[in-house]
Amino acid sequence: MSRRISRDTRLCMSLSARPGNFGTRFHNHLYEALDLDYVYKAFTTTDLPAAIGGIRALGIRGCAISMPFKEACIPLLDALAESAAAIDSVNTIVNDAGHLRGYNTDYLAVRQLLDEHGVSPQTSFALRGSGGMAKAVACALRDAGFQDGVIVARNEAAGRRLAETCGYEWTPELGARRPQMLVNVTPIGMSGGADADALAFDEAAIGAAQRVFDVVALPAETPLIRAARARGIATISGADVIVLQALEQFALYTGVRPSPAQVRSAAAHARGG
Structure with missing residues (x-):
């Protein structure tokens, strides 16, 4: 199945001091397997407020947050889900029409x-x-x-x-x-x-x-x-841990929960298998 990126394609991303490929490969594999019009890209930043502002301004659907941004991003969000509020740490941002809500799928x-x-x-x-x-x-x-x-x-x-x-x-x-x-x-x-x-x-x-x-x-x-x-x-x-937390992120971003077989396939792909 070949996917085409268009003006309607929804973007998801990650922010980390040391971006890796696992999330990018995991999410994009599932987008293709489920024929979802999404694309995922990993980023780093030296300007966290501007990066979070970009998520809001550009309508980026979701963002995975890794160290060292898990606590620093909180004042820049509009709300926290119970999973993040209980521990004051965010690893996932979901953007609903400009309203940024933090979660912790870890x-x-x-x-x-x-x-x-x-x-x-x-x-x-x-x-x-x-x-x-x-x-x-x-x-x-x-x-x-x-x-x-x-x-x-x-x-x-x-x-x-x-x-x-x-x-x-x-x-x-x-x-x-x-x-x-x-x-x-x-x-x-x-x-x-x-x-x-x-x-x-x-x-x-x-x-x-x-x-x-x-x-x-x-x-x-x-x-x-x-x-x-x-x-x-x-x-x-x-x-x-990384597979389960990425699966929860995927469901939050897309509203779709892949089958266990699809998750196993995506995890193997993300690990290079």
Whole structure:
């Protein structure tokens, strides 16, 4: 099927400090599969207010928001959906006739994955990270009933703020703690990053864990995920998070929910498979 871009084609986009290709490939694959007159393009910006103003002024239908813009964009929007207001972090903007509403599909994806994997709220955990995505994950854990948690963050101000928001403890390093679940929400292990080959937690903590959850999506098997699987430890991958949150964005933008088979095909295409 060949799609033609016309004056009526609706544009969706993303804003990130480091644009990737996953969203572009995922959304455009589904537009073609479902014969929808949309096109998706990734952008970066050094002028966030102007970029958000452009979404409104040009009638851009939707925008995925990545770091470092997830909190900074909030004052520029007209309203927040419950998923974003509850955690004060936005990863999705939907434009309805110039009215910009913020959502957080990261939060929705994490809640769904915790349910799908049957992770008990009685599980103790350590979450490493304190940025916008860490807030989404920590709040999803809190709202799912997880009470025994610690936020591991070297940035004391951000780490303490996140811990206090969610009712958890803060520590700069994990140390001798051995929680049942380890959650990485930092760029450690991300392809192309300075710490692409590093582990977000030490070997002793990994070996003592019952489950590892790495929110890093690229590569699908980070060093942390590989280390856990080598020990037979249950895992949740960022590759699962990125697909679910992108699916929710797609539905918000188009009003269409693809079939599971179409989602699998789009995810494989987006990963280059």
